[in-house]
Amino acid sequence: MGGNVILLSILALNFFANIAFAFDPSPLQDLCVADLTSSARINGYACVDPAKVEADNFFFSGLRLAGNTSNPKGSAFQVAYVNEIPGLNTQGMGMARVDMVENGFIPPHNQARATEIFTLLEGSVEIGFVTSYPDYRHYSKVLEKGDVFVIPIGFVHYVRNVGAGNVVSLSTFNSQNPGTTFFPHVLFGANPGLDTDYLSRVLALDKKIIGKF
Ligand SMILES: *[C@@H]1O[C@H](CO)[C@@H](O)[C@H](O)[C@H]1NC(C)=O
Numbered sequence: 001m002g003g004n005v006i007l008l009s010i011l012a013l014n015f016f017a018n019i020a021f022a023f024d025p026s027p028l029q030d031l032c033v034a035d036l037t038s039s040a041r042i043n044g045y046a047c048v049d050p051a052k053v054e055a056d057n058f059f060f061s062g063l064r065l066a067g068n069t070s071n072p073k074g075s076a077f078q079v080a081y082v083n084e085i086p087g088l089n090t091q092g093m094g095m096a097r098v099d100m101v102e103n104g105f106i107p108p109h110n111q112a113r114a115t116e117i118f119t120l121l122e123g124s125v126e127i128g129f130v131t132s133y134p135d136y137r138h139y140s141k142v143l144e145k146g147d148v149f150v151i152p153i154g155f156v157h158y159v160r161n162v163g164a165g166n167v168v169s170l171s172t173f174n175s176q177n178p179g180t181t182f183f184p185h186v187l188f189g190a191n192p193g194l195d196t197d198y199l200s201r202v203l204a205l206d207k208k209i210i211g212k213f
Contacts (some may be wrong), residue, residue, distance in 0.1 A: 023092060023113070023114075023153075023174050023175065024044075024090070024091075024092035024113070024174065024175050024176060025043065025044075025090070025092075026090075026092070027090040027091065028090075029047075030050070031047070031050050031053050031087075032044075032045075032047035032089050032090045033047060033048045033050075033053050033057045033058075033086045033087050033089060034046075034047070034048070034082050034083075034086035034087075034088070034089035035047060035048045035086075036083065036086055044082070044089055044090060044176065044177075045082065045086070045089045047089065048086070053087075057085075057086045057087040058085065058087035059085070059087075060080050060084050060085045062078060062080065062084060063078060063080055063095070063097040063170070066099040066166075066168070067097070067098075067099050069099050069100065069101045069104060073104060073105055073106070073107065074100055074101040074102070074103055074104030074105065074161070075098060075099065075100040075101075075104040075105060075106050075161075076098070076099045076100075077096060077097075077098055077106060078096065078097045078098075078099075079094065079095070079096045079180075080094065080095040080096065080097075081094040081095075081176055081177050081178070082094070082176035082177055083177075088176045089176060090176070091176060092174055092175060092176060093172065093173065093174060093175070093176065094114065094172070094173040094175055094176050094177065094178055095170060095171065095172050095173070096170070096171045096173070097168070097169070097170055097171075098159065098167070098168070098169045098170075098171070099166065099167065099168055100123070100125070100159075100160075100161040100166065100167040101161070101166055102161060102163075102164060102165060102166070103161060104160070104161045104167065105158070105159065105160035105161065106158060106159045106160070107158065107182050107183065107184050108156050108157065108158045108182070108183045108184075109156065109157065109158075109180055109181055109182040109183060110154055110155060110156045110157065110180070110181055110183075111151070111153070111154070111173060111175070111178035111179055111180050111181075112154060112178070112179035112181060113153070113175040113177065113178050113179040114153060114173035114174050114175035114178035114179070115150065115151065115152055115153045115173070115174050116150070116151040116157075116171050116172070116173050116178075117148055117149075117150055117151075117171065117172050118143075118148060118149045118150075118151065118159070118169055118171045119146075119147075119148045119169060119170050119171070119172075120143045120144065120145055120146065120147050120148070120167070120168075120169050121145065121146075121168040121169055121170060122145060122165075122166060122167060122168040122169075123145065123161060123163045123165055123166055123167035123168065124142065124143065124144055124145075124161070124162055124163030124167070125142070125143050125159050125160060125161055125162060125163070125167055125169070126140055126141070126142050126143075126159070126160050126162045127140065127141060127143060127149050127151075127157065127158070127159045128140025128141070128157060128158060129151050129152065129155040129156060129157035129158075130155060130156050130157075131155060132154075132155070142162060156183065187199060187202075187203075188210075196210050196211065
């Protein structure tokens with residue numbers, strides 16, 4: 001009986017320890033405002049001198065206004081991560097604002113280091129994610145103003161405006177630097193670029209079409 005309790009405790013500890021290690025590390029002190037000028041990297045940013053911390057280190061006005069949606073996607077993606085808010089360093093959180101015009105969309109992407117809670121503030125969207133090999137299950141919902149949808153960590157997901165009018169949304173992430181990767185950029189925007197012949201075979205597309213991206 002006692003042995004079982006100990007075994008269960010060890011299993012439980014192991015479970016929670018694994019969860020803790022899957023996300024940003026917890027702070028070890030009151031304040032560790034990022035020193036964005038320091039070249040020291042400690043799995044995050046080094047801290048500025050606490051005596052020099054000010055309220056502005058925790059403040060960001062960059063999400064007040066809609067981003068520039070005059071592009072072929074009809075969307076803008078503006079982030080509030082540790083680079084924008086140095087006070088987020090070691091806090092394990094980040095935010096992003098998305099704006100979309102009618103028919104606008106955000107291409108498929110993932111956040112390698114964060115779970116996302118997407119909150120729709122204006123308009124109507126379809127949002128969805130696809131699970132990993134071998135099932136590739138596609139889960140999607142149409143959201144109305146005020147609705148939220150969770151994107152589990154790492155999964156490829158997308159959002160598209162399915163309403164009449166503009167979309168505004170706010171997403172929160174449990175990482176100060178979620179590691180967003182847009183899949184069209186991986187395929188067509190890598191530096192140096194991926195081999196065109198390889199891409200044409202991977203996507204079953206003519207090389208001339210590949211070259212147009
Ligand atoms: C928005 O982006 C377009 C395309 O890049 C550009 O021509 C335009 O000047 C931008 N508008 C503003 C207000 O920055």
